[in-house]
Amino acid sequence: MFHFYADKSLLCNAELNSVPVNISWTRVSPWMPFMEMGDKTGNLIFSCVGYKLQNGYSELPLHIKKYVELKNPQFKNAPDSFTEPNETSWTYFKKLMEKQILTKPKTNKK
Numbered sequence: 001m002f003h004f005y006a007d008k009s010l011l012c013n014a015e016l017n018s019v020p021v022n023i024s025w026t027r028v029s030p031w032m033p034f035m036e037m038g039d040k041t042g043n044l045i046f047s048c049v050g051y052k053l054q055n056g057y058s059e060l061p062l063h064i065k066k067y068v069e070l071k072n073p074q075f076k077n078a079p080d081s082f083t084e085p086n087e088t089s090w091t092y093f094k095k096l097m098e099k100q101i102l103t104k105p106k107t108n109k110k
Contacts, residue, residue: 001026021052034093 003024010019027046031037053059068075
């Protein structure tokens with residue numbers, strides 16, 4: 001569930017093309033595939049909060065910008081088009097598992 005909080009008077013101002021906003025997001029989910037929990041009882045609860053950076057990427061802390069530039073430079077700018085299907089945590093982890101990036105730890109059985 002997503003929640004967006006903004007000042008209504010700013011939203012109604014036709015002269016503005018951007019306004020400050022605070023967000024929250026909550027999700028209840030079954031186990032992620034990489035957890036290999038099968039049909040075990042339980043679930044995951046995700047919860048996060050955030051806010052819009054009025055000046056975008058330039059307002060991020062330096063260590064985050066360095067990480068983005070090194071690992072995922074495509075995230076320096078917002079996308080300019082919508083793509084389908086969108087990436088979900090499920091599809092992302094499935095790809096990693098298929099590439100065997102996520103694997104079971106090896107155990108030493110004697």
